[in-house]
Amino acid sequence: MKVTIDNITIEVEPGTTILQAARKIGPEVAPPAMCYYEPLKASGGKCRACLVKVTAGSEKDPRPMPKLVPSCITQVQDGMIVENTVNEQVLETRKGIVEFLLLNHPLDCPICDQAGECHLQDFSFQHGVQQTRYEEERRTFEKQDLGPNIQLHMTRCILCYRCVFTADQITGNRVHGVLNRGDHAEISTYIEKAIDNDFSGNVIDVCPVGALTDKTYRFKNRVWFTKPVDAHCDCEKCSGKVTLWYRGDEVIRVTARKNQWGEVLEFICNTCRFERKNTADWTIEGPTKVARHSVISANKYGANKIVPEFARRLAASQYKDVHEGRDTSQLNIKQLPEERFKQLIPPAGESAVAGIRSIQNWADDK
Amino acid sequence: MQLTNRSKKIDKSEMSLAERMYLPAIASGMAITLKHFFKKKPTINYPEQKRYLGPIFRGHHILKKDEAGRERCTACGLCAVACPAEAISMVAAERQSGEEHLYREEKYAAVYEINMLRCIFCGLCEEACPKQAIYLRHDEFVPVFMSRDEVIYGKNKLVENMDKRYLREGWK
Numbered sequence: 001m002k003v004t005i006d007n008i009t010i011e012v013e014p015g016t017t018i019l020q021a022a023r024k025i026g027p028e029v030a031p032p033a034m035c036y037y038e039p040l041k042a043s044g045g046k047c048r049a050c051l052v053k054v055t056a057g058s059e060k061d062p063r064p065m066p067k068l069v070p071s072c073i074t075q076v077q078d079g080m081i082v083e084n085t086v087n088e089q090v091l092e093t094r095k096g097i098v099e100f101l102l103l104n105h106p107l108d109c110p111i112c113d114q115a116g117e118c119h120l121q122d123f124s125f126q127h128g129v130q131q132t133r134y135e136e137e138r139r140t141f142e143k144q145d146l147g148p149n150i151q152l153h154m155t156r157c158i159l160c161y162r163c164v165f166t167a168d169q170i171t172g173n174r175v176h177g178v179l180n181r182g183d184h185a186e187i188s189t190y191i192e193k194a195i196d197n198d199f200s201g202n203v204i205d206v207c208p209v210g211a212l213t214d215k216t217y218r219f220k221n222r223v224w225f226t227k228p229v230d231a232h233c234d235c236e237k238c239s240g241k242v243t244l245w246y247r248g249d250e251v252i253r254v255t256a257r258k259n260q261w262g263e264v265l266e267f268i269c270n271t272c273r274f275e276r277k278n279t280a281d282w283t284i285e286g287p288t289k290v291a292r293h294s295v296i297s298a299n300k301y302g303a304n305k306i307v308p309e310f311a312r313r314l315a316a317s318q319y320k321d322v323h324e325g326r327d328t329s330q331l332n333i334k335q336l337p338e339e340r341f342k343q344l345i346p347p348a349g350e351s352a353v354a355g356i357r358s359i360q361n362w363a364d365d366k
Numbered sequence: 367m368q369l370t371n372r373s374k375k376i377d378k379s380e381m382s383l384a385e386r387m388y389l390p391a392i393a394s395g396m397a398i399t400l401k402h403f404f405k406k407k408p409t410i411n412y413p414e415q416k417r418y419l420g421p422i423f424r425g426h427h428i429l430k431k432d433e434a435g436r437e438r439c440t441a442c443g444l445c446a447v448a449c450p451a452e453a454i455s456m457v458a459a460e461r462q463s464g465e466e467h468l469y470r471e472e473k474y475a476a477v478y479e480i481n482m483l484r485c486i487f488c489g490l491c492e493e494a495c496p497k498q499a500i501y502l503r504h505d506e507f508v509p510v511f512m513s514r515d516e517v518i519y520g521k522n523k524l525v526e527n528m529d530k531r532y533l534r535e536g537w538k
Binding site for chain 1: 472473496
């Protein structure tokens with residue numbers, strides 16, 4: 001199936017959603033997602049952050065779709081043409097979506113532990129406007145404890161339902177859900193029952209905002225002053241592959257590893273997350289690569305940053321042999337052979353980390 | 367060759383009798399000296415007297431309190447990440463119940479330190495602060511250090527004194 005997103009055509013499997021196809025092309029054209037979370041079944045379609053314009057429905061029926069469609073739950077058709085970053089209407093709508101999501105959000109980022117790795121922060125920074133037109137009082141809730149290690153700030157919640165799906169997926173029976181409707185809707189474990197599942201801590205990682213936070217990490221430090229390190233341990237309950245967040249020599253937080261879309265790669269158990277906070281408990285693999293645009297890369301001095309690969313891929317697409325069409329034998333130009341040049345370029349859709357690795361391998365070979 | 371017009375030709379001719387006596391020259395010199403006794407002094411007695419440095423001078427840091435005397439700083443760390451000299455460090459703590467009159471928000475800076483040897487008084491911390499907590503005073507310098515122990519300023523030296531509140535022209 002061929003689908004064209006922002007004038008870039010890509011071949012995808014039938015049944016792929018527009019969002020997944022766009023992510024295959026790369027982060028430049030991928031729509032933002034606040035509620036869609038690939039590891040969680042049935043997630044998506046709630047926040048409207050990923051709305052895109054479909055200018056041609058399919059090869060057979062090339063009429064445009066009348067309204068913007070949520071790309072995370074819309075499957076691609078053969079010959080579909082999608083506009084995301086090039087469509088004025090989409091960009092304008094996204095400003096409205098940011099305003100909606102921030103209506104009841106307290107904007108207490110200076111206090112919030114999620115600041116610096118908050119998807120709502122990134123989303124409003126990239127797609128929002130600075131002003132709000134909202135004048136009414138924002139809804140507020142008391143903060144609650146979900147068990148001894150998780151704290152719920154309902155005030156910050158944007159009702160993406162990710163934690164609900166996580167709880168459904170890890171427990172099998174519903175212990176966690178959304179109560180009430182509309183403005184009064186709130187995430188809750190029924191009758192404030194603590195979640196005693198071994199994997200309940202993962203709701204912290206999937207939460208795109210600071211609504212669910214780690215109580216063992218509460219106010220310990222800001223994310224951008226901590227150093228993330230990949231580590232693993234032998235755990236009988238989970239894979240044991242985690243990211244440790246260091247302040248000096250002290251592990252102040254343990255989280256699951258995430259991919260470039262902020263999605264958890266493997267869920268980790270509560271023992272790993274809340275109790276193993278000594279370096280001796282872990283085998284360190286090396287520093288975690290951090291995206292260059294992330295504030296976590298501030299004060300980290302160059303190393304371990306993921307550099308955007310778009311410029312390199314653009315260069316590859318415009319590769320031209322200088323010997324072509326003219327006599328350059330006198331100029332003594334030594335050109336990097338095409339296959340060596342291509343080595344530098346990560347193929348579209350591959351993660352940026354792999355791209356960096358391929359460069360490092362190439363540099364090591366030299 | 368003459369590059370500028372500032373060089374003067376020296377008159378090397380023989381001095382006259384009046385010139386050879388030197389006394390008129392001394393007298394005119396003393397007259398100039400005497401005239402300066404009665405002129406306005408350009409210097410001031412610095413530690414006792416202080417000059418007005420202007421409304422945008424960046425001097426001693428201050429952690430402002432609000433009208434009710436609660437600390438504004440929430441230890442969000444934006445000043446520290448904005449600081450090009452990495453002079454600022456802090457430790458956050460959670461406000462306990464009963465401390466609402468001391469701290470404005472649920473988080474506060476339990477330790478807030480500025481290394482004055484590192485600080486370059488660029489004012490980026492002031493610009494980064496989302497809570498209008500840190501300012502660089504326009505009316506006070508950071509005094510001279512006598513030893514290395516005095517270099518790191520903690521909250522005892524930085525937090526505003528409610529009896530002598532710091533105000534700027536635009537705030538009144």
